[in-house]
Amino acid sequence: MDAVATQRAYGGVSAEQRRAQRREALLDAALDIVAEDGQAKLTVAGLCARAGLNERYYYESFQHRDGVLEALLDRIAEELTAAIVTALTGAPPDSRAQAHAAIEAGIAVLVDDPRKARAALIAGMATPELRARTARTVRAFARLVAAQGTGFYGGEVPRQLVDFRAIYLVGGLVQTLTAWLAGDLELTRDELIDQVTDVFVLLGDDLADRYRPTPDRANQ
Structure with missing residues (x-):
């Protein structure tokens, strides 16, 4: 095997796959450190030690320290999006079932692995740049909700x-x-999901009812 081939594949794993594996290992390590000790304890040296990697591999994937936090937030957001979309696809076609399925799936991602909720809350507020990134993520999820609502209720609502x-x-x-995660709301997980579902359905159905075609409106 020549040098180029060796670089391309080692032990049946390509160089690109190895880079992706190292990146995931760094993200997993960042998730552990932030969830356990907070963002202040996240250093390149500590992160690489936790991942079992040489420090040079950090800069293979990230340009600065906050780069791993940005990527970690993006990974959590991608998991949330995938879980919500899958839940919506499998839910019955009524507003409450759709809202309940999406909310239950999203909360499961964050609660079944508590590190993710803690990391998202801590990392998302760590710096002005990360706060801005979190705000963009919230807007992206709002667009997902808006698109789902428009598709479900129709296009009559402005x-x-x-x-x-x-x-x-x-x-x-x-x-x-x-x-709720801080213990300030005395609700079980199921109660939380039901209450959030009620609010989503209430505001969605109310808006749809206001603009649903009626004989009186049709004649105007």
Whole structure:
């Protein structure tokens, strides 16, 4: 095997796959450190030691220390999106079932592995840049909610009103989940999911009812 081939594959694993594996190992290590000790304890040396990698491999994937936090937040957001979309696809076609399935799936990602909720809350507020990134992520989830609502209720509702309620709902959910995880809300997990579902359905159905075609409106 020549040098180029050796670089391309070693032990049946390509160089690109090895880089991806090292990146995932660094993200896993960052998740552990932030969840256990907080963002202040996250250093390149400590991260690489935790991942069992030479420090030079950090800069193979990330340009600065916050780079791993940005990637970690993105990975958690991607897991949330995938879980929510899968839940919506398998849920019955009524507003409550759809909302309940999506909320249950999203909360499961964060609660079944408590490190993810803690890391997202800590890392997402660590610096102005990460706070801005978190705000963009909230808006992205709001767009997902708005798109789902528009597809479910139809296109009669003005888009700006759909967007407003979607941002309100997602932002409120983030604050509610933060309070619940901190022990400030005395609700079981199932009660939390049901209460959040009630709010989503209430605001969604109310807006749809206001703009649902009626004989009186059709004649105007």
